[in-house]
Amino acid sequence: MAKLAILGFAGEEGLYIVDLEAGTVAPMTVPVKGALQTVVDLQRAGGAVIKGVSVAVSVTSAEDISNGRFDG
Numbered sequence: 604m605a606k607l608a609i610l611g612f613a614g615e616e617g618l619y620i621v622d623l624e625a626g627t628v629a630p631m632t633v634p635v636k637g638a639l640q641t642v643v644d645l646q647r648a649g650g651a652v653i654k655g656v657s658v659a660v661s662v663t664s665a666e667d668i669s670n671g672r673f674d675g
Contacts, residue, residue, distance in 0.1 A: 609639075611646050612661060618643070 606623035609631065618631040635643050642652045653659065662673045 608656060609642075610659075613649070613651070616647070618646075 608621040608623070610619045610621050610628075611617065618635075619628050620631050621628050645652055660673045662668055667673055
């Protein structure tokens with residue numbers, strides 16, 4: 604099973620495609636449509652959509668991660 608995720612940050616436009624197996628993160632450039640358009644609309648309205656991941660946390664620095672801290 605491929606380990607891919609779509610990632611977006613609160614307060615920012617746009618989504619990213621994260622490929623854990625390839626070790627890459629890239630802006631999503633394909634046209635958004637269908638159910639993904641609904642996700643984008645919810646994101647623009649300040650909502651969050653979580654599916655298929657158990658942890659997703661935004662941090663301000665790599666140092667925070669190594670010290671076990673995150674903004675919560």
